[in-house]
Amino acid sequence: MNNNNNSPASGAAASPSTSAPGVVTEVDSYSWKALLGSAVGYAMDGFDLLILGFMLQAISADLNLTPGQAGSLVTWTLIGAVFGGIVFGALSDRYGRIRVLTWTIVLFAVFTGLCAFAQGYWDLLAYRTIAGIGLGGEFGIGMALAAEAWPARHRARVSSYVGLGWQVGVLAAALLTPLLLPVIGWRGMFLVGVIPAIVAWVIRNRLHEPEVFVRNASANAAKKSGSKMDSFRLLVKDRATTKISAGIVVLCSVQNFGYYGIMIWMPSFLSKQLGFNLTKSALWTSVTILGMMAGIYIFGHLADRIGRKPSFLIFQAGSVVMVLLYASLTDPTQMLWAGAVLGLFVNGMLGGYGALMSEAYPTEARATAQNVLFNIGRGIGGFGPVVVGALVAAYSFQVAVAALAAIYVIDMIATVFLIPELKGKELD
Secondary structure, three states: OOHHHHOHHHHOOOOOOEEEOOEEOOOOHHHHHHHHHHHHHHHHHHHHHHHHHHHHHHHHHHHOOOHHHHHHHHHHHHHHHHHHHHHHHHHHHHHOHHHHHHHHHHHHHHHHHHHOOOOOHHHHHHHHHHHHHHHHHHHHHHHHHHHHHOOHHHHHHHHHHHHHHHHHHHHHHHHHHHHHHHHHHHHHHHHHHHHHHHHHHHHHOOOOOOHHHHHHHHHHHHHOOOOOOHHHHHHHOOHHHHHHHHHHHHHHHHHHHHHHHHHHHHHHHHHHOOOOOHHHHHHHHHHHHHHHHHHHHHHHHHHHHHOHHHHHHHHHHHHHHHHHHHHOOOOHHHHHHHHHHHHHHHHHOHHHHHHHHHHHOOHHHHHHHHHHHHHHHHHHHOOHHHHHHHHHHHOOHHHHHHHOHHHHHHHHHHHHHHOOOOOOOOOO
16 A cells, blocks of 8 residues: 555646646546545444444443443543544644544544453443544544545535435444344444444545645645644634634534434334334334435535525425424324435535535635534534423423424524525635
């Protein structure tokens, strides 16, 4: 394997896909490899987090964990992901996409593998936390890499394809874990979780740095400019940029709040209120995930055709309507199919954040923006299950779901007043 491919210098020569330094005008093999590597990385994220949820009962029984200890394995994985996202996003903007992605993949793979050999709670907790750091670091860098490798006219749909990787990983985990867990146990499942990381590493190790990153790094070197904190400052460098950053934080917060608020509580509601058994609840979850995948795909293509801003507004309005409609349903069959349409609108917007953030910030802050702003939204959105749970306890599940419509109205207001239209913008 030629490790020189990971150095900025290896991408300095203009490829046939560029008409000006760093400006991608045509799709070539590099574009497809960057997309595939990024999507596989996202699949790795989704697969890992879901299999952990499936395995908690088996891990608890084997290692004699309390419910609190078992839950903390998920919590500290997410805490590690937030920390890794912030740190590695900034490092990627400074030292290169491919180089830092390699670090994150290796970190995740090594410590996920070590989870298979854990002897107790504390060493498993440490392995999961460090694996989470690698997981979170990979998240936004892959999106930045894909955006920089494709022409502006395809950027939204490519970003949505990367986002689809997460859903593919979730589906793979949902299908494979029930089959493999009884055979190879939770230790074997952690080793299986290393496989997507190895695939992502192989693909990315064959890539050079994107042309736009090389151009920017060369310019900064010539000027001898750039400090370790520049990428963070660039997120709030002036009033206009601060306004965009605030808007994106609102959008990402609503995205995560609605997603976790609905998805965490819905299986419990279907079981307790409607008498769904495990098979029916799993069917609902699968149909909803397929709806989410369709939404992400449609959003990406729509945003490239009519623009980012109108696409967000259409999906936000659809979310308001579908949340209110869903809250009024009581027939299980209607709820099954309405859940797919609800997922289409509520989660479809995930297909647009990557392109929006890639276009809103310069190369020296692009991965930082992807990781920092989305993780702030993930942190705020993490309160979704708590708020929905409180509303369920005080009123009913229908009232709790209907109340979520308000956050999508807030989403629309933020989009109208804080988010610019950036369709077709070449990357700085």
